[in-house]
Amino acid sequence: MLSALFSDMDPIEQLCVTVPASTCLSMDQCEGLMRQLRDSFNLAAGVSREYVFKIGVHAVSVAHVHALHVQGFNRLHLIAEDCTLDTAAEMLHDKKRIQPAAKTVELIKAAQVAGFRSVGVDFIYGCPGQNIMSVARNLSAVIAAAPDSVVLHGHIYLPLASGDMQLSDMDSRLAMFHRCVRQLNAAGYAYIGMNHFAKPEDEIAVAQRQGRLYRNLQGFSIHPESDAIGCGVAAIAAIGNSYSQNQTNLSAYYANIDAGLLPVGCGTHLTMDDLLRRFIIERLACNFELSLDFMEIAYPIIVFKEYFSEELAILRHMETDGLIRIDSERITVPPRGRLLIHVICKVFDRYQGALSDWQSHPRNSLA
The missing domain is CATH 1.10.10.920 (Arc Repressor Mutant, subunit A)
Structure with missing residues (x-):
């Protein structure tokens, strides 16, 4: 349905596929997704394209990384939610999200060998069981692998029925954050903003120094504002002076599609005041x-x-x-x-x- 609406559009210069942290996507599924996107939209082939794949470290392998590059992605962003847990009982909380730093390092190096133009890491601090020393140790390992960018995120706790885990208090989280900032600064990473750090030679850092950095729904970009099409459950679109979000409930999402309707759940038109404020913030x-x-x-x-x-x-x-x-x-x-x-x-x-x-x-x- 979306491809019919945008059949005469220019080549798509930016593509972002985000796999939720709790989800695994096989190589066959990724290949099928890209095949569907190529059949439906006019995907750009030039070197200026910005095609990023965001995925949790637990859900990807070295072979998977190489396959993503072959499929046309030139940016890889890894979500590294490392939990340093002390007891077997705690490990039952969320096994999917427990990864040693070594797995992140292995994937960064694989992406560099594969030829990705940029490799970034979302580094999560304040996870259950973490302390300032374990955070520092894990970040040191990541920095040693030399990713092009690192984005710091405070852990967002979602309680599970199996029981609560001990969370880091506010003072500990602040100490972790400041320790991460000092480590990244000492390693030569430039602070871009919004907890985003990049190597000085990374194109994001270069664009900021030259006054041509932009920010869109996916974060910082070297591409100026353009329409964004949202595909999938809860995806957000920005078309003209409007924002819309797809249904966040899977059943409602498919019900709309089965009825021949776009699965839009909500939306809004931007006023002049909205546009003015958005520009100021950017x-x-x-x-x-x-x-x-x-x-x-x-x-x-x-x-x-x-x-x-x-x-x-x-x-x-x-x-x-x-x-x-x-x-x-x-x-x-x-x-x-x-x-x-x-x-x-x-x-x-x-x-x-x-x-x-x-x-x-x-x-x-x-x-």
């Missing part, structure tokens, strides 16, 4: 800087300091703490504030309560 996240004069030229119907007077009042609190600088021409985020760029950007998100979060829990946002 520029701050990508460049750590926003030109107020440019904003008034791009959106001549506003006077920035009047339109965003409430937001600027919140930012003044952060300026007092040295996290941002505001003058008559621009908003700048100095190095001290860049680890909190997601909090700064959140001030301009009218769908979230930035002021109360900043006043009550500024330190918790990192954990």
Whole structure:
């Protein structure tokens, strides 16, 4: 159904296939998926294409990695949720998500040998059973394998019926996070923003230095904003000035398809205010800087300091703490504030309560 709607579209320059952390996808299934995508859409073949496959370390093998490259993917992103557990009882909690760091290292090296243009790792900290030393040890092993990028994520706990596990407290999670940041900085990785680190020669880091970095539904990108088609359960699409999300329930998803309907569960049209705020958030996240004069030229119907007077009042609190600088021409985020760029950007998100979060829990946002 989607291919019929976009039959006359330009070649697809960006493709992202994300396999949930708790899911395994066989090589035959991956090959079948790519065959279906090629038959349905006009996939680009040039070197500028950005085709990324995101998958949990537990769900992929060395042979699988090589097969993905043959199928046309040129970026691999591994989700490494390593749990250092002490007792056999704890290991029953979620066996699928327990991987030694050695497995991650093996896959990084396999991807490098296969010829992937970029190899990234989502490194999860704060997992049940972890402590600061085990996190440091595992991250050291990952860094030694020299992935092109590392993204830090705090573990999100989903309780299971089999019982709860001991979680890291807030102070421990903060200590883990800061230890990871120090290790990545010491290894020469550049901080891109939003807990994303990359080698200075990586194309994401180069694009940021040159002022041509962008951010879309999948994260940072060297490609400017374009329409995004969402395929699959809970997939999000961005077409024109609209967002939509497919059904999140599998039965509802297939019921729509069986009825000949697009499996869209919800959606919204973006207002001028939405577009304005989205642009501000993207520029701050990508460049750590926003030109107020440019904003008034791009959106001549506003006077920035009047339109965003409430937001600027919140930012003044952060300026007092040295996290941002505001003058008559621009908003700048100095190095001290860049680890909190997601909090700064959140001030301009009218769908979230930035002021109360900043006043009550500024330190918790990192954990």
